[in-house]
Amino acid sequence: MKNYFIVFLFLLKLLLLFNCCNSQVSIGELYNDDEIDSKYSDGQGNYHFKLNYFPTSTNSNYNGEEFLSLEKSASIRAYRLAQSCTLIGASVKIEDCQFIGPSPAYNGLPYSIVISSDLTLTIAGSIKNIPILIVQGRLILHPNYNVTLSFYKMQILSRGTFESAPNQGVNHTIIVERSPNDLQIDPWDRKDIPSILSLGGNVTIRGFDSSSTWTGYNVANRTSFIRSFPFTNNLPIIKLYGHKSLYTGLDQYIRLDTYFTEYMKDYGVGKYAYSPEGSINWQYQKHAVGNILVHPWNKNVWIKGMGSCSMVFTGSSTVDIQNSVILDFGDTTSSPLNSNSNIPNRYPITLYHNKKFVKIENNCFLPALFTRVPQQSSTPRSFIGAIRSFGNIIGNSFILSETNIGGTVYSMSGISLLYGTEQFNISFNSFMSIYPNSSLNNPISSSRQYPDNIDYINSGIITTSPYSFYESNVFEGGFKGSSIQIIPLQSRSTIAGLNSDRLLGVYNGYEQSNLNDKVTNSIWNKVIFKDNAFFGESEFRVTYPMSLQPPIKINFLRGWHINQRPSDVLPFNEANVDYSYDSSFVANGLTKYAWYSFSNIFSGKCNSVSFSNSDLSFSTSLFSSSFKCNYISIVDSKYKINLHEGDNSSTIFKRFTDQVYFSNLNGSKDAKSLAQLNEFTPFLNISPNNSQAITQNNFTLSFLPSSISSFESLNQSIEAIVDGVYQNVTLITLPFDPIQSMPIQLPPSTSSLYTVVLSSKLSLPASLNLSLPEVGSYFASTYLLDNNAKNFYLGIDLAPSDSNTPRKLSVNGKDWTRCDWIQSLNKCTTSGMFSLSSVDIPFGTGSGGQDEISMIKTYLGNDVTNGIPSTLNISLAGPHSYKFYLYSFNSDWTDSIINPTPLFSIKINGKYQEPITRSAPIYLQSKRYGPFYWNNINSNEQVLSIDWATDNIKYSIPLSGIEIYSSIQTPFSIPY
Structure with missing residues (x-):
């Protein structure tokens, strides 16, 4: 009863935490940013903000991180507003405001406009080429006026506010201009200060139109999936254009194109009417692709980039970005990271140790592909990069494409969770990727500089965090890395310099141990990828070597896997993973010609694959010929x-x-x-x-x-x-x-x-x-086949060698013995390592009723140090039938701490037992598994051999006892 109460309290706490996730939850325990406005001088006339993100780090090389203050330095002149100011007009000048001292004037050095904490600057027109904005008070783009604001840099300090929230019929355009020396890091910007840096400020960028930026369309039966919008306003729709190859049956994603809702199809002028039917010519089957439709042109907030540009939010920043378009924006590229030309953590949106709940919802992220002008900014490594942050990334659309600059191919991804503790709700997003099949034949592997763990090119979602939720996302096109790539991190305490990490968001108040990878990796077993849809070259990829740790389980619930296949430029994925599909739909396509194509969802190697309640009847080649598990x-x-x-x-x-x-x-x-x-x-x-x-x-x-x-x-x-x-x-x-x-x-x-x-x-x-x-x-x-083994025959308590006189052990009202007490009878042998329990088990604890075990306090497990697996071998008489149960003990259990443990497998005489993955007791001190069946069909004794959690011997799961029933009428005569 006590255990049930503990579980109830735990679930109640999780429920309360989940309900609070839409509020501004502070997690000040991560680090102290109370004095983020304080600056220190470097002795050369420059001032810096310094933050210690890891105050408990044991990494001697970590001395905190700093950002150059752009308010005033040896290279920057500051101009302070004297009073609040509103600038109205088609073309306005910052000089029209009142300043303390002279008005701003460019004299060869950049200058900063400082909005003090008690002042407001309101812009109701077009203002261009402000070098630097320092927001300590309020910078407001007027909601009732069309506004264009262009600048080089903006810093929003704590208690500062930047707001762009236009009303209906009003357009706001925010442009980050190219700095004078943008091809290299500016002399006054040695740390490559982000274009927009919020150091605990309040940022609201929210368009008026809240209709979805995308929809999914099932061309097979003319019904929408996920969400929909009306095609009536004669604005362009972005979709994939392509055909299905007559020779390979694969969807060929030729290009992204725009379709207009009220134009007749006219290839001569490049405008097509959108038709859910697609082409009626089955030989090309243009309706075989283009299941995602993106509609950004009804949004009235656009954020555009020129040169290297990024937004970074840190400290206790409030971030609310909704109903907007982020176009041609980027700084950190997919090239190897370095401190000179490719500084990490400069994404279009960078959530960097941010301590407040973040909202990034219903936005469209576009490359320069649709501007019909040359690309102006760097190709972003990822549109969103998050490190130790939490919140919502919901309802956005991401269009991913390659660029080739000077012979170097740059690729982009959608969302990257990089540190491993991020807690985001990543749901209802769409990802379209357009890469010609000839591209990236020699894909580059990015730098592994922690915590930027993007290891492959061009993915929809890259995540190192098992604490986030992934629901109802849709992926279509040619993802040369993966649609989703998960990277369970190894050696956390070494690479992070922390023995533990505080968790975020709904898990606020809990800590993650970094001392043993098996603990954090096992959390992936509970992650469920629910209702996601995959179209085309959109494999799910896991970076988790076959021999590294115990297998982890990847769970898919419902969802579509349509013509899903692996990257054609990367080696087949080999990962120590158990893939589990529940109620999934797997098919070659959604059209009546779906039979003609084929796809291999499974290539390479994994530990196991399980399907339950799934429809695989429209998939002609689910497994590639080289696949093994x-x-x-x-x-x-x-x-x-x-x-x-x-x-x-x-x-x-x-x-x-x-x-x-x-x-x-x-x-x-x-x-x-x-x-x-x-x-x-x-x-x-x-x-x-x-x-x-x-x-x-x-x-x-x-x-x-x-x-x-x-x-x-x-x-x-x-x-x-x-x-x-x-x-x-x-x-x-x-x-x-x-x-x-x-x-x-x-x-x-x-x-x-x-x-x-x-x-x-x-x-x-x-x-x-x-x-x-x-x-x-x-x-x-x-x-x-019921083998009629109903009589209790033998119970064995697995314990270290005991020199005491053999005796009867009373377990669950039956007489048990120990393995070494019957070893002399050649009845029982083991391999592995015995351990004594560190927890005294009071009578009556366990899962209750038939699963209760009250006496067993010792256990057998894998010998992790010497690499010896845990096995149990028992000689049993024949010809007779046997049924048995196995008991596991949670050696890490305490009354107040819940410890996750990995999944594991059981083999009986070399054969896996269904299900292949089982969970060790987490909330309980002990658990009973079974029944299992074995028949000795010979007249002499045969060995019942049990492999217990031996798939990977780097973790030891306790096996504390075995209870055997038999068709033999009398129990085994145990010595005593």
């Missing part, structure tokens, strides 16, 4: 199998993995060119129900086969295959009774789980000249 599980799903030459129903998936698990799987199997079989009705299992155990080894399987006539075929043969072995066949001819039946015989086996496949083969006319005989539909499922 340890385990594939498909449950309650439809899957279309693309047969290769020589394949048959008994070898399905054998080329990809050594072990499969099917439960209620059905669909069709054919060559990829046979489109008609998409119309096949799959097999439907009538009885027995595979969720219930079978009580005898022979039974009748009732089913509904496909009743559609295809390829002039009226006949089909149905084959029954049990664990890869053909048993019997029956021939049925149309018309036939809807319900059919087949006798199934389960052979003797050490396992009580049997995979049964019913496979239909059409009788095809010779005129088709097909060499693939397996065309038809199929049904596959795994059945459990």
Whole structure:
């Protein structure tokens, strides 16, 4: 009961924290910025702001960070407003305001306009080429006037405010001009001060029009997904233009283009009417691409860049940027980072250790592609870069493209979470990427300067943080890096110089330990990528080597994977990952010609792939021919199998993995060119129900086969295959009774789980000249045969060698023993390392009821130091059946701290057990797993071998005991 109360308090706290995330939550514990306005002199007439972002850092090389004050220095002259001022007119001058002393005059040195803390400068017109703005008070762009403001630099200090919030019918344009010496760092700007720097200020940039900047369109059935907007105002719509290759079946993303909602199609003038139907010429299938439509031209706030330009928000800055367009804006590029020509953390929007909730919503991020003028700024490494910050990044549209400057290819990404503790709601964003297939044949790998961990070119989202939410984002085009790339960080304490990190946002008040990578990496197991859509070259990529840490689980809930395939310029991804898909839709395309194309979502290597309640029936080539993993599980799903030459129903998936698990799987199997079989009705299992155990080894399987006539075929043969072995066949001819039946015989086996496949083969006319005989539909499922092992037989407490006299151990009301007390009987051996519990377990703790264990305080686990896996081997008599349970103990459990632990796998005599990923007890002190089944079909003793969490021996999960039941009537005689 105590444990349930702890869980309740924890969930209640999370609920309260989630509800507060729209408020300005302060997290002042990160660092002190109370005196951010204080400046220190460098002895050369220059003054600097200094911030210590890591006051507890053990990194001796870290001395804090500084920003040059542009208010006044040896190279800058300051002019202070004498009173509040409003400038109205089509073309106004800053000199029209009253200043303390003379009015501003350019004398070869840049000057700064200082708005003191008690003053307001309101601009209601067009004002250009202000060198530097220092905002200590308020800088307001008048909401009822068209305003153009251009400047070189702006610094907004704490308590300062910059606001652009025009009303309907009013346009605001903010232009960051090219500095006089912009091709190199300005002499007065040795640290490359951001174009807009907020040091705890208040920034509001909010357009009036709140309609979505983008929509998603399903051209197959003319219905919108995610969100929609009306196409009636004759403003351009940006979409991908391309076709589907007749030779490869792949979507070719030729270019981004604009379509006008009320123009007739006229290729001569370059204006096209947008048509949801697309081209009616199936050979080019222009409707196969362009599922994302972007509509930025109804926004009335535009932020434009000239030269190297960036916005950086730090300290306790209030950031509210909504309903705006950020165009041709960038500084830090995808080239390797350095302190001279490519300084890190200078993104169009840089959230840098910002201590207040950030709102970046419903904006459009555009490259110079649509201005019809040459690019003016640097190609941004990423449009948004966040380090130790939190908030909302919702409803934005990102258009990503390459630039080639002097033979150097620069690429851009959308959102980058770089430090590893960022907590953002990243939802309802769209990402379009247009890269010719010929581009980036030799992709550059960016510098790994921490915390800027962008390791690949051109991705939609790059994240090192398992604390953010990723929901309903859409990716389309050619992403040469990935649609989403996650990078679980390693050696955190070393690279950050911190033993722990305070968490942000909804996790405010919690700390993350940096001392053991397994702890932080395991948090990824709980992240769910929900309702996201992937179109085209948009693979999901993980930087997590196969042999580095325990496997992590990547969870997809619902969502679309349409013609999704890997980058054509990067090596196949190899990552120690368990991919889990729940209720997903995977298809080659959304049109009626979808059958013609193919795509490989899975290439390279991973640990396992699992599908549940998913529709894979429109995907002809889900796995590439080179793909390998340890385990594939498909449950309650439809899957279309693309047969290769020589394949048959008994070898399905054998080329990809050594072990499969099917439960209620059905669909069709054919060559990829046979489109008609998409119309096949799959097999439907009538009885027995595979969720219930079978009580005898022979039974009748009732089913509904496909009743559609295809390829002039009226006949089909149905084959029954049990664990890869053909048993019997029956021939049925149309018309036939809807319900059919087949006798199934389960052979003797050490396992009580049997995979049964019913496979239909059409009788095809010779005129088709097909060499693939397996065309038809199929049904596959795994059945459990109850082995009648109901009698308690043996319980073993896994403990270090005990020289004491063997005795009966009372566990859960039964008599147990220890492994070394029966070792002399050649009954029990182990490998790994034994440990004593550091926690005294009071009677009655655990998960309650049948999962309760009150006595076991010791455990066996992987020997991490010496690389020895934890195994348990028990000799059991035959011929008999056994059922057993395994007990795990949470050695890190305390009464007040909740510690995450990695997922792990269990193998019985070399075979993975479903599900392949299991969680160790987090909120509980102990947990029971099972039941598991094993049969000794021989007359002599055989060894039951258990591999416990051995997939990666760099982490030890405690195995504290095993409880065995048997068909033998009397328990094992334990020594005492």
